[in-house]
Amino acid sequence: MDEKVYEAEAEYFKALSHPTRIKIVQYLKGGERCVCEIVPYLKEEQSNVSRHLAALKRVGILSSRKEGVSVYYKVQDENVYKILDLALSSVKRIAREKAAILS
Amino acid sequence: MDEKVYEAEAEYFKALSHPTRIKIVQYLKGGERCVCEIVPYLKEEQSNVSRHLAALKRVGILSSRKEGVSVYYKVQDENVYKILDLALSSVKRIAREKAAILS
DNA sequence: ATACTATATGAACATTTAATCATAAAAAGG
DNA sequence: CCTTTTTATGATTAAATGTTCATATAGTAT
Numbered sequence: 001m002d003e004k005v006y007e008a009e010a011e012y013f014k015a016l017s018h019p020t021r022i023k024i025v026q027y028l029k030g031g032e033r034c035v036c037e038i039v040p041y042l043k044e045e046q047s048n049v050s051r052h053l054a055a056l057k058r059v060g061i062l063s064s065r066k067e068g069v070s071v072y073y074k075v076q077d078e079n080v081y082k083i084l085d086l087a088l089s090s091v092k093r094i095a096r097e098k099a100a101i102l103s
Numbered sequence: 104m105d106e107k108v109y110e111a112e113a114e115y116f117k118a119l120s121h122p123t124r125i126k127i128v129q130y131l132k133g134g135e136r137c138v139c140e141i142v143p144y145l146k147e148e149q150s151n152v153s154r155h156l157a158a159l160k161r162v163g164i165l166s167s168r169k170e171g172v173s174v175y176y177k178v179q180d181e182n183v184y185k186i187l188d189l190a191l192s193s194v195k196r197i198a199r200e201k202a203a204i205l206s
Numbered sequence: 207a208t209a210c211t212a213t214a215t216g217a218a219c220a221t222t223t224a225a226t227c228a229t230a231a232a233a234a235g236g
Numbered sequence: 237c238c239t240t241t242t243t244a245t246g247a248t249t250a251a252a253t254g255t256t257c258a259t260a261t262a263g264t265a266t
Contacts, residue, residue, distance in 0.1 A: 010122045010124075012193060013116045013119040017117035019109035060197035076197075077197060082189050083186055086186045091112050
């Protein structure tokens with residue numbers, strides 16, 4: 001496979017490699033949300049949330065639209081939920097096995 | 104969901120967020136491999152490859168066993184291939200859509 | 207014991223990422 | 237026009253990451 005493809009795939013995973021960004025994607029499972037709803041939900045700095053949203057949008061996981069002064073974000077890549085689910089099951093299984101070894 | 108779980112999931116994605124590490128996982132699709140095979144395959148510094156392998160092992164994606172002076176790595180989390188495949192299809196679709204918009 | 211091979215790790219450095227504060231830009235309301 | 241609200245962005249700083257070189261460690265062979 002092409003080096004460029006590996007790089008793009010790595011960028012995609014990098015966008016998901018922060019707990020706040022995973023939380024954002026999960027929150028948007030409920031559908032499109034205004035930044036003015038996302039910020040209070042996360043209880044983090046507005047500027048920080050704005051940058052996390054930009055990171056997810058940059059790789060195409062999210063998209064946004066402006067309505068007046070508000071900006072609405074939604075999941076553009078529905079595939080991401082399958083990926084999050086699989087990663088979660090991996091993480092849980094790995095943790096379970098690690099616990100089993102220590103017992 | 105628990106904050107700890109989001110953090111563990113983020114760590115998992117972080118392990119996949121480097122082209123060399125993705126290449127390693129794909130290479131190990133062929134089964135267990137000695138570091139002495141992985142390094143020449145990647146054509147990167149031995150010490151660097153060693154650190155990438157350690158990063159993948161740390162989160163449980165790979166495991167290793169020692170045989171004499173050699174160390175063999177293999178994929179411990181077979182789930183990772185489903186995740187890589189899904190991410191690849193997302194990345195391709197996103198690229199296709201981006202190209203379509205520009206045309 | 208010495209020398210050689212395979213792998214991991216410490217130290218150093220450059221780059222990237224995350225967080226915060228302050229401010230800019232755009233829209234809306236008075 | 238001035239003010240307020242919402243979101244994005246520049247600047248700064250701290251921390252994490254990736255790379256390289258040199259070296260340590262462990263196993264094997266002579």
